[in-house]
Amino acid sequence: MKSLDAQSAVTAGGWDSRYAVAVAVATHQDIAAALIDTNGDEADIDLDRYERDTDGHWRESVSDSAGGSGTSWSRRIVATWGRSTPHEIVDITYLGDRYSVTASDGGWWLFIAPATDDSKEVQRQLGKGLL
Secondary structure (H helix, E strand, O other), X not given: OOOOOHHHHHHHOOOOOOOOEEEEEEEEOOEEEEEEEOOOOOOOEEEEEEEEOOOOOEEEEEEEXXXXXXXXXXXXXXXXXXXXXXXXXXXXXXOOEEEEEEOOOOOEEEEEEEOOOXXXXXXXXXXXXXX
């Protein structure tokens, strides 16, 4: 099974590797997400979500415009992202648990977790900016 890294995220998402750059990648078991700078100038950032297939290959499931920060909740993945100082530790609280992620060299950070059936709690956290 191959792990998802910046280059494989670009490839799995169908982006042109001459221009697109993954500025942050996060994985959790068989789900993953990447923030993709679609043309290398940070003017258009997309959030791509991936699922690992039965053969261990990463397949893009959803791609949406992400902007500089935000939250997303899909059928399988909850995500939050943003920018800070490069290598800064960013703390996230999700469903009562605390997590930490480290911002990349460019300051981008991305947190993902499996979506739960507790949709009301996730919607409450998204609405309050807790995730």
